[in-house]
Amino acid sequence: MTTASVPLPAWINYGLIPLLNLVLAFFFSGLVVWAIGESPFEALQLLLIGALGRGEGIGFTLFYTTSFIFTGLSVAVAIHAGLFNIGSEGQAYLGGLGAALVALAMDRYVPWYVTMPFAVIGAALFGAACAAIPAWLQAKRGSHIVITTIMFNFIVSSLMNYMLVRVLIVPGKMAPETRTFLPGGQLPKLDWLIAMFGGKIGAAPLNFSFLIALIMCFLVWVLIWRTKLGYEMRTLGISPTAASYAGIRYSKIVMITMLISGGLAGMMALNPVMGASARLQIEFVGGAGFVGIAVSLMGRNHPAGIILAALLFGILYQGGAELSFDMPGITRDMIVVIQGMVILFAGALEYMLRPSIVRLYQQLTGK
Amino acid sequence: MSLDSPKEHAIELVGIDKKFGTVHANKNINLTVAKGSIHGIIGENGAGKSTLMSILYGFYQADHGEIRISGKPVTIRDSQAAIAAGIGMVHQHFMLVENFTVLENVMLGAEGGQLLAKGVASARKELKRLEDDYGLEVDPDAVIEELPVGSQQRVEILKALYRGADILILDEPTGVLTPPEADHLFKVLRVLRDQGKTIILITHKLREIMAITDTVSVMRRGEMVATRKTAETTVEELAELMVGRRVLLRVEKGAANPGGVLMSVRNLTVKDSRGVTMVDDVSFDVRAGEIVGIAGVAGNGQSELLEAIAGIRKPSSGEIFIDGKPVAGVDPAGLRDLGLAHIPEDRHHMGLVLKFEEYENSILGYHRDPRYGRGPLLDLEAMRKDAEEKIGKYDIRPPNPRLRTANFSGGNQQKIVVAREIERDPKMLIIGQPTRGVDIGAIEFIHKRIIEMRDASKAVLLVSVELDEIRSLSDRILVMFAGKIVGEKSGEAGEQTLGLMMAGIAA
Numbered sequence: 001m002t003t004a005s006v007p008l009p010a011w012i013n014y015g016l017i018p019l020l021n022l023v024l025a026f027f028f029s030g031l032v033v034w035a036i037g038e039s040p041f042e043a044l045q046l047l048l049i050g051a052l053g054r055g056e057g058i059g060f061t062l063f064y065t066t067s068f069i070f071t072g073l074s075v076a077v078a079i080h081a082g083l084f085n086i087g088s089e090g091q092a093y094l095g096g097l098g099a100a101l102v103a104l105a106m107d108r109y110v111p112w113y114v115t116m117p118f119a120v121i122g123a124a125l126f127g128a129a130c131a132a133i134p135a136w137l138q139a140k141r142g143s144h145i146v147i148t149t150i151m152f153n154f155i156v157s158s159l160m161n162y163m164l165v166r167v168l169i170v171p172g173k174m175a176p177e178t179r180t181f182l183p184g185g186q187l188p189k190l191d192w193l194i195a196m197f198g199g200k201i202g203a204a205p206l207n208f209s210f211l212i213a214l215i216m217c218f219l220v221w222v223l224i225w226r227t228k229l230g231y232e233m234r235t236l237g238i239s240p241t242a243a244s245y246a247g248i249r250y251s252k253i254v255m256i257t258m259l260i261s262g263g264l265a266g267m268m269a270l271n272p273v274m275g276a277s278a279r280l281q282i283e284f285v286g287g288a289g290f291v292g293i294a295v296s297l298m299g300r301n302h303p304a305g306i307i308l309a310a311l312l313f314g315i316l317y318q319g320g321a322e323l324s325f326d327m328p329g330i331t332r333d334m335i336v337v338i339q340g341m342v343i344l345f346a347g348a349l350e351y352m353l354r355p356s357i358v359r360l361y362q363q364l365t366g367k
Numbered sequence: 368m369s370l371d372s373p374k375e376h377a378i379e380l381v382g383i384d385k386k387f388g389t390v391h392a393n394k395n396i397n398l399t400v401a402k403g404s405i406h407g408i409i410g411e412n413g414a415g416k417s418t419l420m421s422i423l424y425g426f427y428q429a430d431h432g433e434i435r436i437s438g439k440p441v442t443i444r445d446s447q448a449a450i451a452a453g454i455g456m457v458h459q460h461f462m463l464v465e466n467f468t469v470l471e472n473v474m475l476g477a478e479g480g481q482l483l484a485k486g487v488a489s490a491r492k493e494l495k496r497l498e499d500d501y502g503l504e505v506d507p508d509a510v511i512e513e514l515p516v517g518s519q520q521r522v523e524i525l526k527a528l529y530r531g532a533d534i535l536i537l538d539e540p541t542g543v544l545t546p547p548e549a550d551h552l553f554k555v556l557r558v559l560r561d562q563g564k565t566i567i568l569i570t571h572k573l574r575e576i577m578a579i580t581d582t583v584s585v586m587r588r589g590e591m592v593a594t595r596k597t598a599e600t601t602v603e604e605l606a607e608l609m610v611g612r613r614v615l616l617r618v619e620k621g622a623a624n625p626g627g628v629l630m631s632v633r634n635l636t637v638k639d640s641r642g643v644t645m646v647d648d649v650s651f652d653v654r655a656g657e658i659v660g661i662a663g664v665a666g667n668g669q670s671e672l673l674e675a676i677a678g679i680r681k682p683s684s685g686e687i688f689i690d691g692k693p694v695a696g697v698d699p700a701g702l703r704d705l706g707l708a709h710i711p712e713d714r715h716h717m718g719l720v721l722k723f724e725e726y727e728n729s730i731l732g733y734h735r736d737p738r739y740g741r742g743p744l745l746d747l748e749a750m751r752k753d754a755e756e757k758i759g760k761y762d763i764r765p766p767n768p769r770l771r772t773a774n775f776s777g778g779n780q781q782k783i784v785v786a787r788e789i790e791r792d793p794k795m796l797i798i799g800q801p802t803r804g805v806d807i808g809a810i811e812f813i814h815k816r817i818i819e820m821r822d823a824s825k826a827v828l829l830v831s832v833e834l835d836e837i838r839s840l841s842d843r844i845l846v847m848f849a850g851k852i853v854g855e856k857s858g859e860a861g862e863q864t865l866g867l868m869m870a871g872i873a874a
């Protein structure tokens with residue numbers, strides 16, 4: 001037994017350690033910036049101002065945050081039942097098809113708030129459908145969910161290519177995308193939210209799906225910690241043998257969990273498809289599914305943590321874009337490096353600092 | 368023994384104090400252990416024995432107090448420091464890599480150098496020497512998961528010795544062993560002592576204390592209340608020191624008054640995951656108002672039999688009837704609805720989710736019951752109230768339903784399971800190893816509950832590797848050997864007879 005199992009108070013576990021990880025990530029990113037001859041402090045300043053300085057920047061930051069909340073929740077729900085869903089990317093992509101079909105069918109006839117609930121359901125259903133086959137294979141055949149969900153990312157990608165290039169494309173147009181939805185198929189901007197804090201949303205695509213994401217955070221919290229289903233999921237996730245003792249059916253829980261997880265990933269599509277571009281475009285997910293893994297990990301699979309982690313990645317995305325715009329030395333790829341550092345330190349190396357902190361803590365408190 | 372010269376003291380603990388939040392686990396503990404002796408530590412569940420040893424082994428830090436090894440004060444921050452100070456620990460739950468060989472496990476973390484081959488050769492030599500010196504025979508090339516528990520434990524001891532341990536801590540080492548394995552362990556411990564090693568042994572079995580220790584210390588509610596030379600004390604005195612009152616070492620029970628058959632098993636055959644037949648064409652009945660005990664050396668199919676009846680393991684043929692209804696293939700949830708409660712053998716893997724808070728575990732398996740929340744929701748308030756009632760009734764310590772289950776002492780964890788299953792007032796109760804790791808006071812308590820169940824006309828099926836427990840509780844005893852029931856005896860059967868039957872010698 002080593003320091004790994006020494007208990008630490010919550011404020012160290014959930015506050016200090018993530019913070020130090022973040023500082024480390026920024027420190028090493030700073031070294032990289034410094035190495036290419038730019039000032040790290042200026043870069044950090046530009047990044048923060050870009051992400052949080054103006055209403056429009058905040059609008060973009062929260063737009064990215066919205067997507068990451070959905071995919072982060074998707075990953076977290078699966079993890080609670082002991083399942084590692086790497087397919088949020090593909091599930092979100094297929095969810096886009098569900099949302100788009102609803103929007104295309106209804107936007108002519110009804111206002112957005114009538115379309116919205118159907119679009120939420122459509123996106124969730126399509127996302128869930130994408131998770132269903134891997135879930136079934138895991139539940140009944142024991143095929144590892146990590147492998148099958150990865151495979152489904154590729155399958156969905158090809159399927160969506162086909163749909164957009166052959167089926168949904170506007171005749172006579174070159175771009176593989178659907179027609180633009182009418183306002184009845186769009187989610188309204190949250191300009192009033194930014195205005196509440198005295199800013200202007202400008203061109204930022206922050207939209208109503210941000211509120212849906214927050215509602216989902218609450219619902220996921222209720223699901224995991226306040227329902228019998230959540231209890232069964234957590235039991236299975238922690239101890240499959242105790243679950244079988246308790247009469248919790250493995251295949252049932254695996255199926256339900258993955259459908260919920262896929263559904264949450266599918267809802268992510270509402271944000272870019274119905275909120276931002278008002279049409280279904282090729283590759284619109286853009287890696288948000290994979291970021292969801294890091295977000296869930298950093299957020300300790302808890303909705304509150306996921307909101308914070310999603311916000312952090314939102315800041316990195318938006319601030320990074322601004323930074324590469326303002327500092328010619330820093331390219332788009334550099335931003336990816338910085339994001340990678342955060343994932344590395346806050347996600348993968350989560351426990352790197354723990355032993356030394358345990359030591360320090362013991363020295364300060366014990367004798 | 369000249370206990371005055373500190374040089375002769377392998378270990379001195381001075382004023383050790385440890386609190387976990389409001390739980391005062393160790394209160395100003397002083398303990399001296401003489402070099403080259405076997406020192407027993409006993410005490411009720413939650414008395415603080417494991418905590419004290421964890422402090423000595425660097426797993427926890429004491430809030431106050433000093434540790435001296437051979438008279439020298441030391442700071443033990445983690446297990447590496449403990450090993451450096453010559454302290455080895457044999458954990459109750461083994462820390463071995465299951466698919467490594469014995470040799471690989473012993474070397475792990477002490478490989479010595481970058482090239483494995485050289486280290487392997489010298490490790491093999493060293494291992495051979497240790498085996499010869501201490502009579503610890505195990506095949507260095509055997510894979511751990513294929514070894515019986517007793518041998519796995521020997522590997523744990525070898526690991527500690529290989530790292531140069533002079534002081535060996537064993538926390539409830541015999542809980543998982545069969546009687547012959549336990550005898551073997553004691554032989555090894557005596558040899559180790561005679562070669563100058565110091566041994567600390569924690570156990571709930573006073574018989575073992577009397578048989579093997581030189582000195583014994585008693586803990587009660589975080590305090591060290593007495594230390595005695597083993598030769599100068601008795602089981603009765605120790606029991607009283609531990610619990611603070613006189614304890615019944617044997618349960619009193621009236622005659623059974625059996626009614627109709629509630630549970631019956633017919634030609635049941637069960638295979639394990641590798642396809643080996645573990646239960647072989649077994650048939651028996653359990654009637655209302657009787658306790659049927661299944662005696663046998665561990666690993667003769669009892670576990671698989673229990674799991675099959677509990678619906679966890681699918682039998683490959685045969686039938687199980689509850690109240691006359693065939694139930695083979697019904698899942699554990701369905702069986703609970705029929706009034707079957709199950710106290711599983713392995714509380715860590717089955718009976719409890721250790722990461723859950725106590726109150727969450729106190730509904731495991733019954734969580735769908737409307738009394739814990741209507742519809743899909745859980746009613747945490749109701750769950751906690753229910754848990755508090757059980758905590759009170761079963762004297763589970765500390766009385767905190769919000770504490771993580773892993774932080775309860777072993778015996779208190781067992782009480783959580785027992786309380787949950789018995790308080791459901793089931794019609795039938797199947798029990799595996801009800802008092803493993805449980806202190807004598809709690810054993811008395813659990814045994815009384817089991818007998819109360821019987822007297823309330825429940826059918827009780829009891830599996831235990833403790834022959835004493837089987838004999839004192841059962842109205843009828845079935846002996847299991849190599850997957851078969853090899854005989855039936857009344858509850859009064861002698862230890863000798865049963866022992867021979869368990870070894871497959873006489874029927």
Ligand SMILES: Nc1ncnc2c1ncn2[C@@H]1O[C@H](COP(=O)(O)OP(=O)(O)OP(=O)(O)O)[C@@H](O)[C@H]1O
Nearest residue numbers: 387392412413414415416417418774775776777778
């Ligand atoms: N990490 C922890 N956090 C909170 N309380 C703890 C922790 N570890 C132990 N305790 C509490 O400290 C007390 C002493 O526990 P300990 O495990 O030392 O008992 P024990 O004497 O070994 O009992 P047993 O015979 O049942 O194994 C118990 O009340 C236990 O619940």
Ligand SMILES: [Mg+2]
Nearest residue numbers: 416417776777
């Ligand atoms: Mg203990």
